[in-house]
Amino acid sequence: MVAGVRAIALALALGSCAPETVVPSVAALSETVASAPAHTPLVHVPLTATDGTPFAAERWRGRWSVIFLGFASCADVCPLTVHALAAVARDPASGVSAGTTQLVFVTVDPRRDTRARLRSYLAAFGGGIVGLTGTPAAIDHFRDALGGGALALGTGFDHSTSLFVLDPDGRPAGLLLRPTEPARIVADLNRLRRRGSDDRDVAGR
Numbered sequence: 001m002v003a004g005v006r007a008i009a010l011a012l013a014l015g016s017c018a019p020e021t022v023v024p025s026v027a028a029l030s031e032t033v034a035s036a037p038a039h040t041p042l043v044h045v046p047l048t049a050t051d052g053t054p055f056a057a058e059r060w061r062g063r064w065s066v067i068f069l070g071f072a073s074c075a076d077v078c079p080l081t082v083h084a085l086a087a088v089a090r091d092p093a094s095g096v097s098a099g100t101t102q103l104v105f106v107t108v109d110p111r112r113d114t115r116a117r118l119r120s121y122l123a124a125f126g127g128g129i130v131g132l133t134g135t136p137a138a139i140d141h142f143r144d145a146l147g148g149g150a151l152a153l154g155t156g157f158d159h160s161t162s163l164f165v166l167d168p169d170g171r172p173a174g175l176l177l178r179p180t181e182p183a184r185i186v187a188d189l190n191r192l193r194r195r196g197s198d199d200r201d202v203a204g205r
Contacts, residue, residue, distance in 0.1 A: 031177065032176065032177045032178055032179075032184055032188055033174060033175070033176055033177065033188035033191055033192060034174050034175045034177060035173070035174040035192065035195055036171075036172045036173055036174045036175075039171045039172050039173075040171060041060075041169060041170040041171050042060065042145055042146065042166060042170055042171065042172060043145045044056075044057035044060070045134070045138050045141045045142040045145060046134065046138055047106065047132040047133065047134040047138060047139075047142060048115065048132065048133055048134055049115075049130060049131065049132055050115045050116075050118050050119035050122070050130075050131040050132075050133070051115075051119075052115060055130075055132055057170070060166055060170040061168060061169060061170045062168055063095075063099060063100050063101055063102055063168055064095065064100060064101045064102070064165065064166065064167060064168060064173075064189065064192075064193065065101070065102050065104055065165065065166040065170075066085070066088075066101065066102070066103050066104065066163050066164075066165055066176070066185075066189060067104045067105075067106060067146065067163065067164040067165070067166065068081055068082070068085065068103075068104070068105050068106070068163055068164075068179075069106050069107075069108050069143060069146075069148045069150060069159050069160050069164075070082070070105060070106075070107065070108065070159065071107050071108050071109035071112070071113055071156070071157055071159070072107070072109070072112070072113050072117055072118060072121040073109065073112065073155070073156060074156065074157070075156075077161050079125075080180060081161065081163075081179055081180070082105065082122070082125050082129065083125055084179060084180055084181065084182050084185060085103050085105075085125075085128075085129055085179075085182075085185070086125040086126045086127070086128055086129065087182035088103065088128075088182045088185050088186055089103055089126075089127070089128025089129060090126075090128065091182060091183075091186050093186050093190070094185075094186045094189065095189075096128055101189070102130055103128060103129045103130065104129070104130045104131075104132060105118070105122060105129050105130070105131050105132065106132045106133075106139070106142065106143075107131070107132070107133045107139065108139060108143065108150035108157050108159050109157060110133045110134055110135065110136050110138075110139050111136065113133055114133070115131075115133060118131040118133055119131060146164050146172070147164070147172070148160040148164060161178075161179075162175045162176060162177050162178075162179065163175065163176035163179045163185070165189065165192055167192075167196050173192050173195075173196055174192045174195075176188050176189065
């Protein structure tokens, strides 16, 4: 599954530099959502919420999860994306207020992003986003299981900028690409929801 998500992400990100078998069409390059192939639940990795409670495996189930990998010291991509996610949280169509969707920020910089720092950072955007941190090993494990990437560069990180979506069974459902417009994020999330419902209907026949 992880390889499948990475193939989608690489194909859309690399364009003509990607191997011929995964080079997307021009139309695909304009897409802002990519479905995951057949998948299994994400392997649980012990992370901790900013309130100090363990983020147990069952908290990835029962609702859709939209996950962003970032860090509080990021000066460009992260604040833009978190600002967009805060607007998504306020949109009833996202399902956040109804409890059918959770927005999750997982730090890639656990050494500096303490629970208190992460809590303060996310609160500055208006709330509605769950912050998670953990040991460096746990963060690396979670990021790899999700199919994301992060590379330390000086005092910052070069990291995945897409949003990773898990379905209510805790299984990767797809990627939201170039997530800067709240309305587009909500529309694309709902596209993945509909595809997930269609897949369940087919499986149940």
